[in-house]
Amino acid sequence: MGLRLKVLGDWLKEHELLDDGADESVQRLVDQLRSDKVMVAFVAEFSRGKSELINAVFFAGYGRRIMPASAGRTTMCPTELGYEAHLPPCLRLLPIETRLKPQALLEWRMAPEQWTRVDLDVNDPAQLAGAMEKVSEVLHVSEDEARALGFWHDDRPEDNPPVNADGSVEVPRWRHALINMAHPLLKQGLVVLDTPGLNAIGAEPELTINLIPQAQAVVFILAADTGVTKSDLTVWRAHLATMEGGEGTRFVVLNKIDTLWDGLSTFEQIDHQIERQCAETAHTLGLSADQVLALSAQKGLLAKVRGDDVLLSESRLPEFEQLLGRQVLAQRQGMLVTAVRGCVANLQTQARRTLAVRRRELSEQLLELKGLRGKNDSVIRQMRLRLEQEKADFDHSASSVLAVRSVHMKLLREVFKLLGSGTIKQELATLSAALREPGLKLGIKKSYASGFDNLRQVMRKVQSLEGEIQAMLSHSFRQLNTEHGFSLHTVSAPDMARFEIDLAAVERSHMQYLGVGAMFQLSRPEFAEKLVRALHARVRSIFETALGDIEIWTKSSSSQLNTQLRERRRAYGRRIEAIQRIQDAAGGLGERIEEIDDQEVALDSIDDKLDRLSRELLTAGGAGASVAAALTTVA
Ligand SMILES: Nc1nc2c(ncn2[C@@H]2O[C@H](COP(=O)(O)OP(=O)(O)O)[C@@H](O)[C@H]2O)c(=O)[nH]1
Ligand SMILES: [Mg+2]
Structure with a gap:
């Protein structure tokens, strides 16, 4: 769509039908089409399976786990996955020490030299996964340093990170990670935010006040084997409970349903139990039961890696992917289609206005020339003098502008x-x-x-x-x-x-x-x-x-x-x-009149072409559907 819009813009410009600023606004929209992002944030207490779900949805094609996901606190820093065409595939990491300085995360983003860059080899899943391990790196610091970095609170000892035998405290090595990859969904503008658990989210105010509230969708994850715990509720209340409807969408995922597959119960019994747990969860969070999606990220990933369709369907992962594709990306593309429509309509108005002006000038000139028929040289000379005077008057009064x-x-x-x-x-x-x-x-x-x-x-x-x-x-x-x-x-x-x-x-x-x-x-x-x-x-x-x-x-x-x-x-x-x-060359009057007729015909054909180009552009929209398709084919 961006390309077609540019074609229309260039063509109009070539015929000088646009006002000065117009190609700039087309360019702005084209850039927006290219760079507009839709963010999906995965928010939950640690170990609920955020990273595993991201692996299952986005990275199964690599045949293995890419984001580190294992028992314990593996994701130590908030990690954004996205795509920027001007960068090679890479992982960029902002050192934790930047917390000691006053700049906001938004400001650090504009200082690329402060980030440590690791290039990624997307054709080598092992290298890729190895590089991603960096997001779980830690440092051992003194209690004072941990306090200064925002990880140690004397008033809430239960939330403090573990202390080693030598008295040192384990803190994340990195403050924020940005992964750049040409994954098809990321290329379409999706940005995925993987967050560490409650404790680490709280340490970075910008996550809570900027990133998460601005996300188009927030996925809140619970685990079937732990149910809704106290800290799950704290995360829910802090980040999702009061999210406004319209702007963003919340999804609640009840993960790890495979822990209920005990091999003894029948499918009906298990299904029943899953339904019950969804209903309970919904009740606790004040939602309706159909707002909670049950699935198994891990079995979904495994099924995709093995090509096991039965397991994939049992994992219920595809339902989640469809929801994500349908609601999130389709919604964004809907917005962009509206923006493109508006832009095309605006270009059309401008071009039509210019065409109308040209038509009027031509018909006036035609009248003028027809009036000269059969007139002698001196009348023609008079006419020319008058025109020159008129032009000079116009130039003069135009300066009042x-x-x-x-x-x-x-x-x-x-x-x-x-x-x-x-x-x-x-x-x-x-x-x-x-x-x-x-x-x-x-x-x-x-x-x-x-x-x-x-x-x-x-x-x-x-x-x-x-x-x-x-x-x-x-x-x-x-x-x-x-x-x-x-x-x-x-x-x-x-x-x-x-x-x-x-x-x-x-x-x-x-x-x-x-x-x-x-x-x-x-x-x-x-x-x-x-x-x-x-x-x-x-x-x-x-x-x-x-x-x-x-x-x-x-x-x-x-x-x-x-x-x-x-x-x-x-x-x-x-x-x-x-x-x-x-x-x-006296006698050229007839020819001049013909020339004007030709110019009028040329204007008509420009008008027709304008119509055709705009129509083509507006019908090229049907984007939403292709997104859901991309989601399912990518995996
Ligand atoms: N049984 C089971 N384990 C899972 C599932 N999803 C994640 N896990 C495991 O739960 C642990 C924590 O997962 P992780 O993705 O690191 O959680 P995060 O801290 O929320 O990112 C890992 O050992 C995962 O393998 C699941 O669907 N079923
Ligand atoms: Mg994680």
């Missing part, structure tokens, strides 16, 4: 300033100071509320400036339309309400996070500092998105004006040239 532009730019600069990082710093200053204050912060909820109120005010100010710009543009467009017979339309300004909603979601994720026991961690300065940085980074990205939308909007208004000025100048040039040629 510059005045409009400068007011427009002034208002825009105000908008840019409002959405800049200086504003964020300023509006969140009180909240940041409150967070950084030593000791327990009981009034922190109020500080959040007022900080976010400030940010919402900023969005409203931006909205009202947009209104001013809009009013000014529509006034001057109307004027230009009457004066010059232009057909300028104002484009409606992007609605900032959307970003207020995004801000509210950020506020909610912080409140929720602090509500589930992270509040006392806030008394630690380095933790508070991280929270502040993570907050700023997230708000900044919302403000930047708003800015991007505003830039596109502004460009579409000013480039329309450029297009119409350009077409008008060109028409003057053509009219003067036609008359010049008639003057030079």
Whole structure:
């Protein structure tokens, strides 16, 4: 779809039918089609089978386990699997020591040199699995160091990591891992987040307040042999219980159903027991029974590796894969199809508008030339002088457009300033100071509320400036339309309400996070500092998105004006040239008239082709279905 869109864009550009900013917005959408990600996060207490499920769904084709999955804490750091075309297959690891510095994870992502890179040989499953072992590497540090890194809490000794005989504490060696692989599903934009258990998730605030809430789907895993334990419930409450419906989707998986296959019970008895356990689980979590999927990741993986269809079906893994494919990727592609439709419609409008302008200029010229029939040289010379004068007048008055532009730019600069990082710093200053204050912060909820109120005010100010710009543009467009017979339309300004909603979601994720026991961690300065940085980074990205939308909007208004000025100048040039040629070789009038007829025919054929290209693009959509197919064929 991206490619076809580019073809349409290039073709329109070649015929100069697009406004200035248009190919940029096409490029933006093409890039988005290529780089848009949909994240599925696997969240659970350790040893529930997250890594095994990832192996079964994504890596069975390698004929073995790729992500380390065994008893105990194997996944020590959060691991993202995804695909970026500009990188070779590799594993990138961020050292745990970065926790001692204030930068947020989002900032470390932008510093590739800080990550340790291990190249992966995707044709060698053993090398691949060996490299992946790195995500379970640990370091032995003193208790003080463990405390500084956020893994040791004197107030919650039961959650502390094991202490060795020599008094040293085992902590993860890496803070975060990024795996880059050209797996078909990852190439389609899927990003899988594998998380360590409760303890380690809690140590990285950004997982809780940024990554997990932004995931399009979160898979929560329980094990049939342990049932719902206290720590499972803590994870559920902290990360999934209050997830909002619409934006993301939650799946609950009851894993390890093979532990119920005791070889003595009949299939009916086992099925019955599985149903009962699903119902109990659903009840405990406050869901309906059909929201809990029972399966065996391990048997699913084994069945795929061995090519055992019976076992695969018994593992019930395929049901989970279908759900994942259907709901997640199809949903994302649906969104993209809508975006492409919008973009094509916009290109069509622009191109049609330019074509209409050209048609009108041509028919006026035709009238002008027909009026010259049978006229003598001096009338023709008069006509030419008049045209040249008209052109000079036009060029002169077109400079008044510059005045409009400068007011427009002034208002825009105000908008840019409002959405800049200086504003964020300023509006969140009180909240940041409150967070950084030593000791327990009981009034922190109020500080959040007022900080976010400030940010919402900023969005409203931006909205009202947009209104001013809009009013000014529509006034001057109307004027230009009457004066010059232009057909300028104002484009409606992007609605900032959307970003207020995004801000509210950020506020909610912080409140929720602090509500589930992270509040006392806030008394630690380095933790508070991280929270502040993570907050700023997230708000900044919302403000930047708003800015991007505003830039596109502004460009579409000013480039329309450029297009119409350009077409008008060109028409003057053509009219003067036609008359010049008639003057030079008297008798050429008939030919000139024919030329104009030809040009009108050419416009008709461009119009037809525009129709055809757009239709082709819009019917090429049916993407959703292919995704579910990919999921099942890949494995
Ligand atoms: N019997 C059984 N064991 C499983 C299943 N899935 C995972 N396991 C085992 O449970 C242990 C923990 O799995 P792992 O994927 O590392 O859990 P994680 O910590 O949630 O990533 C490993 O020994 C797995 O082999 C399953 O479906 N059935
Ligand atoms: Mg794991």
